[in-house]
Amino acid sequence: MGPVCWQCSGLIDGPLFCGACGALQSPPSDYFAFFGLGSKLSVDPAALQKRFYELTRLLHPDRFTRKPEREQSHSLEASSILNDGYRVLRDPVERAEYVLRGNGRGVNERRTQAPPELLEEVFELNMALDELRSGDQSARPAIEQACAGFEGMLAEADSSLMASFEAWDSGGGDTALDRIRSILDRRKYIQNLVRDASAALTAPVA
C-alpha cells in the first residue's frame, strides 16, 4: 500500500497532492521526486522549466491562506524545496553534484588529485602569471594562449559530462558516477585556472 493522505486517508498517487481531496501533502525532500521527473541526470530544460512554473502556481501561498494550518505549513516547505530544487536541477553541474552527494561521492568525501597531465602546463602558466604580475607585459600572449587551451578543455569536459549522464541514466552504476566525479573535479580545477588567469589579464597594469 502506498502513502495515505493526512486529510482524507485516501491513497496518494502523485508526489504532492492527494488525488482524492486535493490536499497538499508533506513534500518529498528529494528534488527529482519533488519535480516528478524521474531521477535521470539527463534533464530536458524546457520540461523542467514548465514543471517549475506549474508548481510555482500550484504552491503559491495565496492558494493556502484559507486552508488548514497543516497544509499551509506544507506549502511553505514545498515552496522552499521548489526553489532550491529548481536552482539545483536546472544546472547540469549542480544536478550532478546533487546526485553524487546522494551516492557518497560529494566534493569533500575523498582526496582528489590535480589532473597530472596538466601540471606542467599549470606550472608554466603560473610562471607567466608571476611575470605579468611583476609588470612584464611580454608574458601576456602565453597566458592568453594557455587560457584558450583551457577553455577548449572545458568544452570537452562538458560534452563528456553529458555522455556520462546518459551512461548513468541507462544503468551505468558506480562506474558512471566515478566518471562523473572525475570530470567535475577536472572541470573545477580548470575553471579555477582560467578564472585566476583572466583576473591577472584584466588587472590594471602595475
Place this chain on the structure above:
Amino acid sequence: MAYSDKVLDHYNNPRNVGSLDKGSANVGTGIVGAPECGDVMKLQVRVTEATGIIEEAKFKTFGCGSAIASSSLATEWLKGKTVDEALSIKNTDIVTELSLPPVKIHCSVLAEDAIKAAIDDYKKKQGVPAAEPAVEVGAH
C-alpha cells in the same frame, strides 16, 4: 590564522629556490598540484649516480606560505640523503617541524608527493622500476 615562526622563516627566506636541468640523466623532477587551492609545486633533485646521494635539491612553488615552507624545508632535508632515505620523509615530519595547523596539512602532503614524484622520475631515468604508489596519510 597566524603562521608559525618556522613557516614565516621559510616563506621570507625560501631555501633552494630555482631549477635544475630537467633533461639531465641524474636530475629527477616532480611536479604536483593541489586540486582544492590550485597550488602547484615543482621539486627537483640532482643525484650523484655512483653513491645515490642527493647533492642538490631545488624547488619552485606557487601557493600559500605553508606550501612554500613545506617544499623549502623538503629541499633542505633532501640534500645529503640517499634516494631511498629521501623516500622515508613523511608529510607528518613536515607538519611537526613547521607546526602546521590541520587546515594546512595538505601542503605537507603535497611536498611529500613532490619528493616521491622527483625520486620516481630519477629512478625511471636510471632504469629502475617505479616504486609502488605510497599510501596516503593525513589528507582530507
